[in-house]
Amino acid sequence: MNIILRNCRVYDGTGNTWYAADIAVSGDRIARVGNVSGFSANEEIDVQGLAVAPGFIDIHTHSDNASFLPKLSKGKIMQGVTTEVIGNCGMSAFPVRAENAPLLKKYVSSIFGDIEWNWSNLAEFAEVTTSRGIVTNMIPLVGHGSLRIAAMGFEKRPAADHEMEFMKKLLAETMEQGAFGLSSGLIYPPGVYSTTEELIELCQVVRNYDGIYTTHMRNESDLVEESVKEAITIGRNSNISVQISHHKAAGKQNWGKPKRITIPQIKKAREDGVDVDMDLYPYTAGSTLLSVLLPPWCHEGGVSQMLQRLHVRECRERIRYDMEHGIPGWDNFVKSSGWDQVFVASAKNNKEIEGKSIEEISKDRSQDPLTALMDTLIEEDGIATMVVFMMSEEDVRYIMQQPETMIGSDGIPDPGKTHPRYFGTFARVLGHYTRDEKVLHLEDAIRKMTSFPAKKLGLKDRGIIREGAYADLVVFDPKTVADVASYENPSEIAIGFTYVFVNGYPVVRNGEFNLVKNGIFIKKHNQT
Numbered sequence: 001m002n003i004i005l006r007n008c009r010v011y012d013g014t015g016n017t018w019y020a021a022d023i024a025v026s027g028d029r030i031a032r033v034g035n036v037s038g039f040s041a042n043e044e045i046d047v048q049g050l051a052v053a054p055g056f057i058d059i060h061t062h063s064d065n066a067s068f069l070p071k072l073s074k075g076k077i078m079q080g081v082t083t084e085v086i087g088n089c090g091m092s093a094f095p096v097r098a099e100n101a102p103l104l105k106k107y108v109s110s111i112f113g114d115i116e117w118n119w120s121n122l123a124e125f126a127e128v129t130t131s132r133g134i135v136t137n138m139i140p141l142v143g144h145g146s147l148r149i150a151a152m153g154f155e156k157r158p159a160a161d162h163e164m165e166f167m168k169k170l171l172a173e174t175m176e177q178g179a180f181g182l183s184s185g186l187i188y189p190p191g192v193y194s195t196t197e198e199l200i201e202l203c204q205v206v207r208n209y210d211g212i213y214t215t216h217m218r219n220e221s222d223l224v225e226e227s228v229k230e231a232i233t234i235g236r237n238s239n240i241s242v243q244i245s246h247h248k249a250a251g252k253q254n255w256g257k258p259k260r261i262t263i264p265q266i267k268k269a270r271e272d273g274v275d276v277d278m279d280l281y282p283y284t285a286g287s288t289l290l291s292v293l294l295p296p297w298c299h300e301g302g303v304s305q306m307l308q309r310l311h312v313r314e315c316r317e318r319i320r321y322d323m324e325h326g327i328p329g330w331d332n333f334v335k336s337s338g339w340d341q342v343f344v345a346s347a348k349n350n351k352e353i354e355g356k357s358i359e360e361i362s363k364d365r366s367q368d369p370l371t372a373l374m375d376t377l378i379e380e381d382g383i384a385t386m387v388v389f390m391m392s393e394e395d396v397r398y399i400m401q402q403p404e405t406m407i408g409s410d411g412i413p414d415p416g417k418t419h420p421r422y423f424g425t426f427a428r429v430l431g432h433y434t435r436d437e438k439v440l441h442l443e444d445a446i447r448k449m450t451s452f453p454a455k456k457l458g459l460k461d462r463g464i465i466r467e468g469a470y471a472d473l474v475v476f477d478p479k480t481v482a483d484v485a486s487y488e489n490p491s492e493i494a495i496g497f498t499y500v501f502v503n504g505y506p507v508v509r510n511g512e513f514n515l516v517k518n519g520i521f522i523k524k525h526n527q528t
């Protein structure tokens with residue numbers, strides 16, 4: 001299909017000021033930009049001076065199960081996202097080792113949902129995803145947690161030499177199959193049990209394939225400074241490009257640290273030659289597994305053993321003690337925010353508690369909050385997510401403004417009372433923070449969503465408008481673009497987007513979503 005877009009206000013993704021031009025699309029590529037006379041088109045679309053930008057690249061998502069829930073992709077496409085990076089926070093659906101497969105499947109089920117697994121590696125996962133079809137393009141990372149589960153389950157100890165060699169072998173195979181890098185989730189088991197040295201050794205393997213290292217750091221609250229230092233150390237010692245995921249300072253006692261401490265750390269590291277950047281979602285609440293509220297030792301052995309411990313009185317008493325007194329190095333969410341700021345986002349068995357805080361649930365049940373949490377996890381078989389308010393608006397704005405910051409939703413495709421970031425992140429940056437609050441210039445906001453993540457990932461011919469690039473394009477009205485999703489109604493579709501093209505096909509036309517699976521699974525070694 002050949003299409004001409006007339007009267008475009010082109011924001012090419014580089015951060016340069018916009019310019020007026022026509023754009024010709026031939027098949028899945030941009031054929032011409034500027035004078036398109038003589039180009040034969042099946043269709044001409046007059047966009048009447050609206051903004052035309054490269055399709056947005058969501059650098060941090062949990063859309064690994066998107067091919068199983070294609071209708072939910074509407075939430076991403078309708079805010080201009082055409083490419084999503086999966087396998088974040090140390091959690092990927094591969095590699096799968098038969099004897100430890102139940103541990104991995106149970107572990108990621110809160111995010112991936114109840115899906116049928118019939119693959120063992122990235123190549124097979126890509127084949128399944130492609131055969132089912134996807135609305136957006138997908139870019140895979142391999143999860144450190146998934147590697148560790150394959151090698152040693154949920155053992156709370158350093159990896160033995162033979163286990164390290166096994167992880168390195170699996171990692172190399174996965175990189176050869178097209179992964180773009182390694183992700184870690186160091187607040188989650190089993191990543192929380194790993195050492196810095198283990199991560200450096202694995203990243204040296206990734207470096208051989210010109211991949212990147214992305215990290216949900218070990219601590220984003222009281223020890224955020226030390227955690228940034230660890231990420232930088234890994235980058236320096238393995239000579240790898242580092243991406244700090246959803247950078248924040250959680251807990252009132254830590255607000256202001258990005259400006260005073262962590263951003264200066266990152267800038268100094270860059271001056272010293274460490275390629276370290278970050279991403280952010282434009283909200284003051286985060287979202288993750290509800291079970292993360294428990295101390296790290298509870299998770300040893302996997303979800304099933306965690307649930308067994310919750311039935312034991314002595315374990316419950318130990319959990320209570322650790323919640324009240326803390327554990328060195330542990331990112332204690334309840335301490336950072338409080339029970340009244342932790343809300344259940346998804347609960348398969350008790351839908352009535354979705355959207356309620358743990359404090360509210362405890363009052364409804366005439367229990368103390370910790371007992372309510374532990375009972376809820378048992379009732380939900382450990383499979384539940386939460387929304388937790390813990391960041392300051394001032395920090396969000398400051399981090400967003402930094403040239404080292406990209407935009408990532410961290411969105412989980414979940415039909416429950418999920419975080420609004422899945423449906424609203426990119427529209428919120430463009431509307432609320434760029435147009436209304438003037439935190440960013442529009443050209444810079446678009447750069448953070450397009451050419452910047454493309455450069456970080458080493459993507460070829462995406463994230464930019466130029467002849468020969470893939471025709472991932474978004475047409476929107478800067479005057480009306482806005483996020484509609486809220487914490488009360490998190491699945492509301494963004495507004496202001498007129499057309500969205502994925503590989504040359506208009507999946508959104510005149511503001512209407514068409515369930516067309518024109519996305520592709522992109523592999524690093526061949527970009528297709």
